[in-house]
Amino acid sequence: MSETLWAQVARDLTAGITTGRFPIGSLLPTELELCEHYGASRHTVRTAIRQLQDQGLVSRKKKAGTRVEAAAPTSGYRQSLASLEDLIQFGVAHIRTVQETAEVTADASLAAELGCEEGTRWFRISSLRLDGRPGGAPIGWTDVYIDPTYADLGDVVRASPDVLITTLIEQRYGRRSAEIRQDVDAIALPAVRAAALQAKPEAPALRIVRQYLDEKGKVFEISSTIHPAGRFTVSQRLRRMYENGHA
Amino acid sequence: MSETLWAQVARDLTAGITTGRFPIGSLLPTELELCEHYGASRHTVRTAIRQLQDQGLVSRKKKAGTRVEAAAPTSGYRQSLASLEDLIQFGVAHIRTVQETAEVTADASLAAELGCEEGTRWFRISSLRLDGRPGGAPIGWTDVYIDPTYADLGDVVRASPDVLITTLIEQRYGRRSAEIRQDVDAIALPAVRAAALQAKPEAPALRIVRQYLDEKGKVFEISSTIHPAGRFTVSQRLRRMYENGHA
DNA sequence: GGCACTTTTATGTTCGGACATAAAACTCCT
DNA sequence: AGGAGTTTTATGTCCGAACATAAAAGTGCC
Incomplete structure (x- = not known):
């Protein structure tokens, strides 16, 4: 036996x-x-x-x-996100200054940007990302969309400007992200964001859309961040992973 | 309930x-x-x-x-690059049409872009990425920089337009990438590339720079790809990884 | 045909019980 | 005291059964 x-x-x-x-x-x-x-x-x-x-x-x-779903256990490259620096890269943990909050319903355009169903209701928290030095231009603008039932997080978010919203949700509601999907592309800076970001309208910008999924595969948070060119770089290191799970 | x-x-x-x-x-x-x-x-x-x-x-x-054993879940995300689609995303396996090859020496500007030492000598293979449909605009422009000793790869690359250059090096020289570093940022489209990419100069574009390192940590290939806005998105899925290696 | 409703079905949750196994704890003998 | 053997115990494996639930498939009405 x-x-x-x-x-x-x-x-x-x-x-x-x-x-x-x-x-x-x-x-x-x-x-x-x-x-x-x-x-x-x-x-x-x-x-x-x-x-x-x-x-x-x-x-x-x-x-x-x-x-x-797959013919072999997931092997290939493994991304290490162990260090604080990596988390900053991935979660954008820069200091946040909340600009506005609102409850919105996704129209066709927003649904396409976020990759969600049209008509979904979200609670939106918009904030500017600063890099600490008071004088410098902001790093980017972030719209975080969360389930409207978490709307009371708005105040907590203002009170803790350096904590990831995902972490706040986990601490307060016990809902953990089991998977993160990230899409990065380039766009022309929307005119409405130009002033706040101290850049010209139509200037090149990096857009990062992240979906946070729970264990059941349900999206409970989406963030969309816009960085004018030169202010932010998405960095990754992938190491080849071997059968035994080691790198 | x-x-x-x-x-x-x-x-x-x-x-x-x-x-x-x-x-x-x-x-x-x-x-x-x-x-x-x-x-x-x-x-x-x-x-x-x-x-x-x-x-x-x-x-x-x-x-x-x-x-x-621990007071907080071991965080850490694992990137799955198992499917062919993921590899296309990461390695840009689209059809390649080589435009020119040359031996270059990195000046200050190129060294900054590639993240290598100034004065390093490289063999450069420049190509356009197409998506298959003959009519459509190109997806992007790629400059691949490889060790000059691999210069004879130029012909092989032309002959196999759908194989990753990394794969060719591995097959021909047995040098395998143990680590890949990727940096993504937004730039204004350089004027010299505008015509070939069928886009306006200064238009928003995505730039992806990848360094391929061997087991000893030495960079043996660097690629720099430029995608005009809307033609390419860098996608990733990260799953939370636990101690036991399961997700 | 198309929409609303019901049925079916495969997975999800929960219970109760039984025996196996490994390792700590104990007993006992020298 | 110290090693050998036994007991105890908490976890591991396995079974059978029942009901819940979500989603596909079928049904019927307009």
């Missing part, structure tokens, strides 16, 4: 995926079918499937079934 | 840890005690504890019990 039953099932399913017996995009047999096939209880089969799910090999949805 | 029972238990235990009711190094109550305390089954309590374990908050050992 070397290997546990659920580990055997997990291994066999993984093998089926990597060998192509269960191609990417296809559905795995249902739990009941797997129970019968392996002569195991549903509990055991679910434990095995959870293993694959944790490795990102499959995703599950009620009624729809278990879908094969 | 908003939150599941096991999630409530997990949250309460997490709160107990962060508030110091269960200090680091101490042992949590046994499963049976927690069952009684929360009026839940052992299965439910175990699911909750597994959550904390996955987050690296506690460790478990038979007989010894459940030990508190």
Whole structure:
């Protein structure tokens, strides 16, 4: 008795995926079918499937079934975001001065920018990012969109100008970001932001849109930041990751 | 009935840890005690504890019990570059049409752009990135700088317009990238590139500079790509990573 | 045809019980 | 005291069953 039953099932399913017996995009047999096939209880089969799910090999949805997402455990490059500097890079932890808050409904244009459904309601917190020196031009302008039920965060955000809003939500509501999606592109600086950012309208600017997803894959926060050219650079270091998980 | 029972238990235990009711190094109550305390089954309590374990908050050992290891979840995000789409995003695998090749020496301006020493000699391969449709405007302009000893790659690059230059170097010289550094910022489109990219000079553009380092940390390839606004977006997905390597 | 409603179904949550296993704790003998 | 063997105990594995829930699929009415 070397290997546990659920580990055997997990291994066999993984093998089926990597060998192509269960191609990417296809559905795995249902739990009941797997129970019968392996002569195991549903509990055991679910434990095995959870293993694959944790490795990102499959995703599950009620009624729809278990879908094969990838043929191999996520390997490739690993980004290290351990240091404070990395967090600043990624989360923009610069000092924030809140300019305005409002409850908005996403029209077609905003929905396209944020990558959300049209008609979604958001509570928006707009702020300027400064780099500490009082004299210098601002680094950027950020619009943070959060679930309207968190609207009371507005005051807290003003009170803690150096804490990430994501962190505030986690502390206050226990909702953690399990995944972050970031899109970076270039745009012409919108005229309405030119004055506040001390730059010319239509000047080149970097736009960073980040979606924060919880464990269930639901987006609960979106931020859109605009940096005039030369004031901010998105930096990353990716190291090749080996099978054993080390870099 | 908003939150599941096991999630409530997990949250309460997490709160107990962060508030110091269960200090680091101490042992949590046994499963049976927690069952009684929360009026839940052992299965439910175990699911909750597994959550904390996955987050690296506690460790478990038979007989010894459940030990508190950390007061806050180990944060750290992992970037998944598993799918082909991700590789295209990162390596720009679009079809390439080589425009010119030359041997250059980095002056102060180029050294600043590439982040290398002034005076370094490079072999430069300049190419346009197309997206397949013959009619459309190009996606971007790429200057790839490689060690002059690899100059004979110029012909190979022309012959294989859809293969990453990094891959070619690896195949031909066995030199593998162990780390990639990427910097993204916004610039005004240089006048000399405007015509080829079918855009106006000074128009907003995205610039992506990537350094490829080998195992010893030596940079052997640098690429600088310019994309006029709206033609390219740098996309990333980061998933929270836990101690055990799972997500 | 298209919209509103009901049914079906696969996964999610929760319970209760049983036995296995590893490691600490204890006992006992020399 | 100290090592060998036994007991205790908390976690690990596994089963069976029931109900909840979300989403697809089917149904029927206008």
